[in-house]
Amino acid sequence: MSTPSIGVLLAQLGTPDAPETQAVRRFLKEFLSDRRVVDLPRWKWLPLLHGVILPARSPRSARLYRKIWRPDGVSPLLHHTRRVTEGLGAQLGAGIRVEFAMRYGSPAIAETLHTMTRAGIQRLLIIPLFPQYASATTASIADAVAMAFAEERLQPALRFAPPFFADDGYIRALADVARARLDPTVPRDWLFSFHGLPQRFIDEGDPYAEQCRITAQRLAEELHLPSERWHVGFQSRFGREVWLTPDTAGLFDALPRQGRRNLAVLCPGFTADCLETLEEIAEGGAEIFHRAGGERFDYVPCLNDTPAWIGALTEIARRELSGWLEKN
Numbered sequence: 587m588s589t590p591s592i593g594v595l596l597a598q599l600g601t602p603d604a605p606e607t608q609a610v611r612r613f614l615k616e617f618l619s620d621r622r623v624v625d626l627p628r629w630k631w632l633p634l635l636h637g638v639i640l641p642a643r644s645p646r647s648a649r650l651y652r653k654i655w656r657p658d659g660v661s662p663l664l665h666h667t668r669r670v671t672e673g674l675g676a677q678l679g680a681g682i683r684v685e686f687a688m689r690y691g692s693p694a695i696a697e698t699l700h701t702m703t704r705a706g707i708q709r710l711l712i713i714p715l716f717p718q719y720a721s722a723t724t725a726s727i728a729d730a731v732a733m734a735f736a737e738e739r740l741q742p743a744l745r746f747a748p749p750f751f752a753d754d755g756y757i758r759a760l761a762d763v764a765r766a767r768l769d770p771t772v773p774r775d776w777l778f779s780f781h782g783l784p785q786r787f788i789d790e791g792d793p794y795a796e797q798c799r800i801t802a803q804r805l806a807e808e809l810h811l812p813s814e815r816w817h818v819g820f821q822s823r824f825g826r827e828v829w830l831t832p833d834t835a836g837l838f839d840a841l842p843r844q845g846r847r848n849l850a851v852l853c854p855g856f857t858a859d860c861l862e863t864l865e866e867i868a869e870g871g872a873e874i875f876h877r878a879g880g881e882r883f884d885y886v887p888c889l890n891d892t893p894a895w896i897g898a899l900t901e902i903a904r905r906e907l908s909g910w911l912e913k914n
């Protein structure tokens with residue numbers, strides 16, 4: 587029997603095509619129309635989305651995206667996702683086709699999957715690039731994959747990598763980036779900031795918050811941090827519902843007032859730097875912190891395309907592919 591051809595798809599959240607109001611509006615419309623992200627009844631949500639949220643938020647977010655956009659014309663998230671895809675492809679070797687796709691925006695999941703199946707991929711591993719499972723992200727990727735194949739005659743064998751929130755390679759890569767970045771002689775507090783989620787999602791069974799806490803605990807152990815020196819926060823609150831607490835922005839304000847004036851901040855839930863880390867945390871967070879009396883604010887970049895992360899991702903992919911790679 588000839589070896590079936592194998593593919594790997596890295597699935598990322600997505601980003602606008604340009605830091606302009608129209609492009610951001612298209613992106614936000616697709617993102618915020620996903621029931622996994624906002625699960626209000628459609629009759630209630632769609633008029634609000636189209637009448638209030640998109641007109642107000644698109645120009646504002648476009649302005650923020652312009653602050654972080656790269657000189658080569660792409661967003662940081664797209665840039666890093668491309669580089670990690672190339673890195674993983676090089677590590678896995680010529681026999682395995684590695685692509686990436688975006689849940690919202692482009693390249694779309696459906697289009698990328700169709701290209702891969704048309705190219706003869708018979709077994710496909712999908713790795714959502716979210717370390718912690720959230721229904722709003724991980725499960726939404728699975729929805730998009732199912733929708734992409736819903737009307738196709740030919741479907742490859744599919745496998746989804748599990749969330750890697752406690753993976754040793756991932757934790758070590760995070761610690762490596764922090765150690766390379768920070769002056770070890772400075773005494774400091776540490777904040778691990780994760781993307782927020784409505785508290786109701788957790789109450790309804792989403793394991794996201796628990797997985798964030800496990801990541802933070804493992805990372806603190808890897809960095810040998812005493813328990814009174816590290817903190818967890820949830821950022822990027824959206825809408826009126828109660829979201830996970832403590833709120834990251836509140837911590838930036840509260841920590842200096844408790845005499846914790848040197849802070850290192852990591853966003854371990856984001857594998858690549860993006861609007862939510864570069865603008866909201868590295869820029870906006872630093873501002874809040876200094877205004878509240880903070881002295882030293884060190885933002886530690888995301889894993890991005892660091893060799894340690896590409897190595898960890900290669901291990902994750904190999905582990906999931908192992909049954910498919912055995913020679914027989």
Ligand SMILES: C=CC1=C(C)c2cc3[nH]c(cc4nc(cc5[nH]c(cc1n2)c(C)c5CCC(=O)O)C(CCC(=O)O)=C4C)c(C)c3C=C
Nearest residue numbers: 599600601602623624647663720722723781824860861862
């Ligand atoms: C209801 C709103 C949102 C939920 C729930 C949500 C969950 C969630 N998001 C990420 C990762 C990212 N989100 C990003 C941008 C972003 N997120 C929301 C809203 C929700 N996210 C909005 C409206 C936006 C767009 C920007 C803005 O207008 O503020 C990004 C950045 C993309 C980029 O281009 O840089 C990431 C990454 C996770 C991991 C998550 C649930 C755990």
Ligand SMILES: [Fe+2]
Nearest residue numbers: 599781822862
């Ligand atoms: Fe988000």
Ligand SMILES: [Fe+2]
Nearest residue numbers: 822823862866
């Ligand atoms: Fe945001």
